[in-house]
Each structure stands twice: as C-alpha cells, then as structure tokens.
Amino acid sequence: MTDLLRAEGVEKQFAARGGGMFAPHQRLMAVAGVDLELNPGETLGIAGESGCGKSTVARLLTGLIPLSGGRVTYQGRDLAALSRAEMALFRREVQMIFQDPFSSLNPRMRVSEILAEPMVIHGIGTEAQRRDRVDFLMNRVGLLPEQLSRFPHEFSGGQRQRIGIARALAVSPKLIIADEPVSALDLSIQAQIINLLQEVKRELGLGFLFITHDLSVLRHVSDRIAIMYLGRIVESGSAEEVLEHPRHPYTEALLAAIPSVDPKKRRKHAAPKGEIPSPLAPPSGCPFHPRCPYAEERCRVERPDLVEKDRPGHRAACHFSEKLPR
Amino acid sequence: MALLEIKGLSTHFSLPRGILKAVERVDLTVERGETLALVGESGSGKSITAASIMRLVPPPGRIVSGSILFEGVDLLQLSEDKMREIRGNRIAMIFQDPMTSLNPVFTIGEQVAEGLRIHRGLNRAQAEEAAAEILAQVGIPAPRERLKDYPHQMSGGQRQRVMIAMALALRPELVIADEPTTALDVTIQAQILELLDRLKEETRMGLILITHNLGIVAERAHRTAIMYAGSIMESAPTEELFANPLHPYTKGLLASLPENAKPGQELATISGNVPVLYGGTAGCPFRDRCPIGDAGCAATYPEMHDAGGGHLVRCLKAHD
Numbered sequence: 001m002t003d004l005l006r007a008e009g010v011e012k013q014f015a016a017r018g019g020g021m022f023a024p025h026q027r028l029m030a031v032a033g034v035d036l037e038l039n040p041g042e043t044l045g046i047a048g049e050s051g052c053g054k055s056t057v058a059r060l061l062t063g064l065i066p067l068s069g070g071r072v073t074y075q076g077r078d079l080a081a082l083s084r085a086e087m088a089l090f091r092r093e094v095q096m097i098f099q100d101p102f103s104s105l106n107p108r109m110r111v112s113e114i115l116a117e118p119m120v121i122h123g124i125g126t127e128a129q130r131r132d133r134v135d136f137l138m139n140r141v142g143l144l145p146e147q148l149s150r151f152p153h154e155f156s157g158g159q160r161q162r163i164g165i166a167r168a169l170a171v172s173p174k175l176i177i178a179d180e181p182v183s184a185l186d187l188s189i190q191a192q193i194i195n196l197l198q199e200v201k202r203e204l205g206l207g208f209l210f211i212t213h214d215l216s217v218l219r220h221v222s223d224r225i226a227i228m229y230l231g232r233i234v235e236s237g238s239a240e241e242v243l244e245h246p247r248h249p250y251t252e253a254l255l256a257a258i259p260s261v262d263p264k265k266r267r268k269h270a271a272p273k274g275e276i277p278s279p280l281a282p283p284s285g286c287p288f289h290p291r292c293p294y295a296e297e298r299c300r301v302e303r304p305d306l307v308e309k310d311r312p313g314h315r316a317a318c319h320f321s322e323k324l325p326r
Numbered sequence: 327m328a329l330l331e332i333k334g335l336s337t338h339f340s341l342p343r344g345i346l347k348a349v350e351r352v353d354l355t356v357e358r359g360e361t362l363a364l365v366g367e368s369g370s371g372k373s374i375t376a377a378s379i380m381r382l383v384p385p386p387g388r389i390v391s392g393s394i395l396f397e398g399v400d401l402l403q404l405s406e407d408k409m410r411e412i413r414g415n416r417i418a419m420i421f422q423d424p425m426t427s428l429n430p431v432f433t434i435g436e437q438v439a440e441g442l443r444i445h446r447g448l449n450r451a452q453a454e455e456a457a458a459e460i461l462a463q464v465g466i467p468a469p470r471e472r473l474k475d476y477p478h479q480m481s482g483g484q485r486q487r488v489m490i491a492m493a494l495a496l497r498p499e500l501v502i503a504d505e506p507t508t509a510l511d512v513t514i515q516a517q518i519l520e521l522l523d524r525l526k527e528e529t530r531m532g533l534i535l536i537t538h539n540l541g542i543v544a545e546r547a548h549r550t551a552i553m554y555a556g557s558i559m560e561s562a563p564t565e566e567l568f569a570n571p572l573h574p575y576t577k578g579l580l581a582s583l584p585e586n587a588k589p590g591q592e593l594a595t596i597s598g599n600v601p602v603l604y605g606g607t608a609g610c611p612f613r614d615r616c617p618i619g620d621a622g623c624a625a626t627y628p629e630m631h632d633a634g635g636g637h638l639v640r641c642l643k644a645h646d
Contacts, residue, residue: 049511049512049513050482050511156599156600157368158599159599186367186368186538186600187367187538187540187579187582187583188367188578188579188582188595188596188600188615189599189600190582191582191583191584191593191594191595191596192595192597194584194593195592195593195595198590198592213511213512216583216584216585217584219584219589220584220587220589220590220593221589221590222589239589240589253513254512254513256516257512257513257515257516258512258541259516259519259539259541259542259544259545259546260541260544260545260585261540261541261543261544261568261580261583261585261586262544262585262586272513272516272517273517275481275483275484275514276481276511276513276514
C-alpha cells in the first residue's frame with residue numbers, strides 16, 4: 001500500500017533579524033530534517049511545545065510554504081513535480097482545520113457562502129448541487145438550517161469550529177491536517193468537537209494529521225505519534241508505545257509535567273529543569289542535553305539519530321534510551 | 327477567622343440587552359496557607375469574581391450586593407484610599423499574560439522595585455537590592471544583571487516568574503492567580519506551579535487559583551469551587567470533589583476529559599453551548615444542558631445544599 005503523504009528530510013529555514021538594523025540576518029532552522037509518513041485512514045499525532053516546529057511542518061506538508069530541503073510526496077508523487085492541475089487536485093484533497101476558527105473564517109461572508117466557496121474554487125457541482133451539499137454539511141456537523149444565513153460572529157467558539165470542519169469536508173478531502181483544533185475551546189465543548197472529528201474520520205476513511213500540545217487529546221485520537229523538539233522528531237511510534245513506554249527523556253518529561261486528574265497517575269516528578277533553548281542557537285550534540293537528567297559527555301558532542309528501539313516501529317533519537325524505565 | 331470570606335457576592339453588568347449577572351450570590355472562603363481553585367469555562371464569572379475582590383470591576387459592571395471580609399474587614403465598605411493600601415500590598419494578583427501586564431518601557435528592576443518604594447518607603451538602592459533578592463527567590467538566574475532587562479528580552483516563563491516576583495514582593499497575605507500558566511508550555515507550567523506551591527508554604531499566604539485545567543486543580547488545590555454562568559455550582563475539598571462529584575455539570579466535565587476515556591472511544595459530552603444569562607431568567611443556570619433537569623429546575627434557582635464534610639452543591643436533584 002502506498003502511503004498517502006510522506007515527508008523525507010524536510011527542512012525549513014527562516015531568516016531572522018539580527019541584533020541591530022544593519023546586523024546580518026541569522027538563520028533560524030524551524031524544521032531540521034523531518035521524516036514522516038501517513039497512511040490512508042490513519043491518524044498521526046504530532047506533539048511538542050511552542051517553537052518546536054510542529055505548525056511549520058503542517059504548512060510544509062500542505063505546500064503552503066516552500067521547503068528549504070528534502071521532499072514531500074502525495075500518493076507517491078513529489079509535490080514539487082506536480083502540474084498545475086495535479087496541484088489543484090492536491091489542494092482539494094488535503095484540507096486544513098485551524099486552532100482559531102474565528103480568524104480563519106471570513107467575517108463578511110455568511111455561513112452558506114463560507115461552505116460553498118471551496119466548491120466554487122474547485123469548480124465542483126452546479127449551484128443547486130452545491131446548495132444541497134451545504135445543507136448536508138450543516139446537518140453533518142450539527143448546525144441548524146436556519147443558521148445558514150448568519151455571519152461567523154453570531155456563533156460561539158465551538159460552533160465556529162463546526163463551520164471550519166464543514167468547510168474542510170466540503171470538497172471531499174482524503175487527508176485533513178488539523179492544527180490545535182480544540183485548544184481554544186471550552187472544556188465542555190472540546191469533547192463534542194473531538195467526537196465529531198472522530199466520526200467524520202471513520203465515516204469517510206480520512207487520513208488525519210493532528211497537531212496539538214495536549215498529550216491527553218493526542219492519546220485519544222492518534223494511531224501513531226511523533227514528538228518534536230527544536231525542529232526535529234525525537235520520538236515516534238504507536239500511540240500506546242510512545243506514551244506508555246517513552247524511549248526519549250523529553251517525552252518522559254512531557255508526560256511527567258502533565259497534571260492529571262487521576263490520583264493513580266499523579267507522578268510527583270520534579271518538573272524538567274531549564275527552558276526551551278532558542279532555535280537561533282540550538283545546543284550542540286543532542287538538542288535536549290542541557291535539560292536532560294540522563295545526559296553524558298557524548299550527548300554534548302554527538303547528535304543521536306532517530307533509530308528503532310526495542311519495539312518494531314518505535315523510534316527515538318537518544319544515545320541512552322536504555323536508561324529509561326521500561 | 328478566615329483570611330477571606332466572601333458572602334452573597336453579586337456583580338452585574340448593565341448592558342443594552344439587559345442585566346448580565348456575571349457573578350451571582352457567590353460564597354467563598356480562603357484560609358491562610360490554603361489553595362482554593364476556582365474552576366469554570368469562559369464567561370463563567372471567575373475573573374469577574376477576582377476583579378470584585380480587588381474592587382477593580384470594569385464598567386459597566388457593578389458590585390450590587392454581598393460582602394468581602396478580608397481578615398474580618400469588609401473590603402466593599404473601605405474608602406478608595408484604604409483599598410489602594412490593600413491592593414498589590416496585602417492582596418496581589420498574577421495574570422495569564424505577563425507580556426500585557428508588564429510595562430514594556432520600564433526595566434524589570436524598576437517594575438519589581440516600584441511597589442517596594444511606594445508601599446514600603448524604600449529608597450532606590452534598597453528597593454533594587456530587595457528586587458534582586460526576590461528575583462533570585464523565583465528562580466531567575468543572574469538576577470542582578472536581569473534587573474536592567476526589559477520584558478521583551480525574557481522568555482514567557484521568565485516573564486511569568488517576574489510577575490510572581492512582583493506579586494510577592496510585598497509579602498501579600500492573599501494572592502489571586504488568574505490562569506497563571508495557561509500561556510506557558512507544559513514543562514514550564516510545572517515549574518511555575520511548583521514555585522507557587524513552595525512560596526505559599528514559606529509565607530503561609532492564601533492562594534486563589536483560577537483555571538480551567540482540571541489536572542492542575544486536582545494536583546494543587548485544597549478546595550475547589552466549580553463556577554457556571556456566574557454561580558458556584560459545587561464546592562468541596564478537592565479530593566472529595568473528584569472522587570464524588572454531585573452536580574451534573576461537574577460530573578459532565580469530568581466524564582468529558584479524554585484522560586478519563588479509552589483511546590478512540592466516544593467521549594461523554596455536555597450538550598449545547600455555554601450560555602450568557604441576562605436578568606429575569608429564573609431557575610437553575612445549567613437547566614438547558616442538564617441531563618436530569620425538569621420543570622422544577624426551570625422555576626427555582628437552587629439554594630446551596632450542604633452534603634456534609636464541607637461538600638456544597640447547588641442542585642435541586644443532587645440530594646434526593
């Protein structure tokens with residue numbers, strides 16, 4: 001089976017302003033060589049803290065911003081080699097859902113127009129067919145027909161995210177990339193939206209790339225998980241393997257830092273020391289070594305590769321994975 | 327005597343659409359050395375409760391009834407001058423976003439020292455010395471050098487430490503922390519919460535922790551109060567609340583957490599949306615979303631019921 005989407009050695013550099021007005025630009029390596037693959041119908045979760053490059057990866061995979069290195073293939077074909085028509089099809093089949101549905105919905109358009117627009121752009125259906133499809137989508141995401149003529153500001157956050165989901169589904173995508181889709185929502189609404197995403201994924205057999213900093217949400221929705229730190233994947237594998245038996249100290253620290261409502265899960269670990277280093281000046285060797293409780297001299301000089309550890313498909317970039325309790 | 331005792335606090339906003347009851351008949355107590363968690367979704371009134379304690383309710387909001395006893399003195403009866411002596415000095419606040427609550431054109435040193443000069447009458451040199459000491463206490467490395475930095479030169483986690491330093495500089499008896507770690511990454515969040523806990527142990531201050539994160543509540547708070555649409559729906563010692571929730575809203579919140587479900591399984595949900603309640607609406611604020619509500623709930627605003635052991639619940643059906 002060919003994978004739906006694959007990233008090989010994907011890199012992204014940004015030019016960052018130097019110290020003064022005339023100082024030379026510095027290079028910020030936002031994504032420093034990422035390999036990923038996503039199979040049809042599968043959910044891959046990407047987690048990491050702010051600045052780790054997870055949102056940049058999403059934008060690279062959708063072709064929204066150009067790569068600095070590596071390549072992205074969709075159904076086996078290099079994005080860079082697609083013709084105009086093929087690129088249009090790719091843009092139709094790969095849809096995004098954003099964190100803040102308010103800033104990603106045009107405030108001057110009615111919901112009916114917002115939902116029909118992707119179909120208009122991709123030249124799908126007659127006007128009557130598009131209207132039918134919009135009615136179907138409204139019903140599918142749990143909105144009422146009488147809300148079609150309303151504007152985005154008339155909806156609550158959860159309802160706006162429903163509109164964002166309906167818009168992504170309008171053109172029958174094969175893959176949805178969701179960047180923090182529930183992070184801005186109230187707790188009682190979060191569960192509704194997670195359920196809706198799970199339902200449409202199953203019904204339509206969609207591939208899902210789910211990006212969030214919330215590991216409890218990620219555990220719930222993901223088949224496989226990749227953990228990012230300073231522009232690189234430091235651990236990947238099945239959701240259960242990565243979260244139950246982390247092989248990278250950063251994953252272990254992230255898990256320990258999550259406050260839990262379950263008294264049995266409450267591990268009173270000391271919080272991981274130190275702060276996330278600036279991507280402008282990443283540490284030598286392993287990028288996590290200044291904060292790592294297991295680091296040795298080797299970690300300061302030699303950057304570990306992402307390699308398979310003691311279970312098939314479970315990879316970690318750590319010289320001393322065996323020091324972590326299994 | 328409790329450190330803080332709020333009784334029957336109501337704060338209303340006169341809006342063109344009607345009277346918005348942002349805070350309605352709220353009772354809360356905080357003891358010395360205790361952490362009280364105030365939990366609720368956006369618009370539930372938790373931040374307006376905090377603003378009411380500080381007497382900083384933004385217009386057109388107004389405290390319409392109740393009392394706020396701080397060491398036995400009703401803050402609502404004090405003159406503005408007297409209140410200013412308490413604000414920032416004996417009751418301090420920590421906000422969610424340190425970038426907007428630190429002044430970008432003053433150095434960290436000037437801002438931390440300001441309160442010490444105004445309230446403690448220290449001179450510039452003494453205040454700077456004290457500021458450096460406080461920054462060291464909250465875990466800022468090389469504090470003396472950082473005094474000259476401006477807020478934008480620090481990371482989000484460090485700015486939040488500075489905010490905590492400013493709040494604690496005058497050794498307040500009560501600190502209100504409004505979503506103090508929501509803008510921070512989870513590893514930095516853990517550091518800041520541990521810092522707050524440690525400082526609370528050292529100074530025996532009372533802490534009101536406002537948050538929507540139930541994990542933080544479960545791990546850090548002695549007592550927890552759940553707010554919904556302006557009212558406290560349930561309050562109890564934290565362990566009791568999580569082990570034995572009585573209010574349908576609390577139960578719904580806990581059930582909807584992905585952490586409490588099997589991976590991939592459908593999550594339990596609370597139907598509907600968070601309401602905005604205007605005056606004139608009788609009955610229980612949660613009735614439209616409640617799985618067990620009936621006609622009686624639409625007619626009567628439920629009184630707080632004492633279920634024993636300090637467990638209070640505002641629900642007509644929860645104690646049959």
